[in-house]
Amino acid sequence: MTEISLIILGINSRRVPPARTSSFLRWCRTLFFIIGILALGYVGLALLDARVYQDDQNRRFEDALKRLRPATGNGEHLHPPPLPLDLAEGDAARANSLGDAAREGDLLGRIEISRIGLAAMMVEGIDEGTLQRAVGHFPGTPLPGGRGNVALAGHRDTFFRGLRKIRVNDEITLTTLNGSYLYCVDSTKVVDPEETEVLDNDDDDILTLVTCYPFDLVGSAPRRFIVRAHKVLE
Numbered sequence: 001m002t003e004i005s006l007i008i009l010g011i012n013s014r015r016v017p018p019a020r021t022s023s024f025l026r027w028c029r030t031l032f033f034i035i036g037i038l039a040l041g042y043v044g045l046a047l048l049d050a051r052v053y054q055d056d057q058n059r060r061f062e063d064a065l066k067r068l069r070p071a072t073g074n075g076e077h078l079h080p081p082p083l084p085l086d087l088a089e090g091d092a093a094r095a096n097s098l099g100d101a102a103r104e105g106d107l108l109g110r111i112e113i114s115r116i117g118l119a120a121m122m123v124e125g126i127d128e129g130t131l132q133r134a135v136g137h138f139p140g141t142p143l144p145g146g147r148g149n150v151a152l153a154g155h156r157d158t159f160f161r162g163l164r165k166i167r168v169n170d171e172i173t174l175t176t177l178n179g180s181y182l183y184c185v186d187s188t189k190v191v192d193p194e195e196t197e198v199l200d201n202d203d204d205d206i207l208t209l210v211t212c213y214p215f216d217l218v219g220s221a222p223r224r225f226i227v228r229a230h231k232v233l234e
Helices: 003-013 018-072 092-096 128-133 161-165
Strands: 107-113 118-124 135-137 149-153 171-176 179-191 206-213 223-231
Touching: 018 107, 018 118, 018 128, 118 128, 128 135, 161 223, 171 206, 179 206
Parallel strands: 118 135, 149 206
Antiparallel strands: 107 118, 107 171, 135 149, 171 179, 179 223, 206 223
16 A cells, blocks of 8 residues: 555544534534524514504603693693603603703604604613614703704614605604604715714704614614704794
């Protein structure tokens, strides 16, 4: 037997048995399958939690509006403060005690853009927990409907998914316990995260919507998509 043949036989003798290789591959497939199921389950639970939360807060908000309308006629000009998340039915006195202040987690109202099918509750704060459940209001900017630059944030794959289809002149409605306010879209643009001047206050009554960009990117997005709108005078 030649030396080359002996070397080949030696290599073959050290190969992993086919049965062991097959078992390892099956184990890997099972592991990846379990990881995939767990990931899908987590996403599903997060979406379900957001839906339940939105439905509950929308119901509470509508109940609060109904309690206010008998005293104001048509409900178009209401003057109580933001509705807190834990406001119990009939607890309007507590809402009145809040004045114009908004605390982290307070429910502020609802944003609607009918042309793109967007409707979501707005909450004070932009931490991850808040944005998983609602559209968040940037602390330090005017409250929805207020004077200046009202700034709101939302995830591109949930509440602000429809912003990819938004157009100039689209109408945006912010409904709060203080009233219903109409905005008209002026422009959209893409900026870097460091370009925070889009949140600066303004002498005009404007609305700024912020979400991550690109919309279809999987994982952390490197840029921000900005929608700017002006308030339509009544």
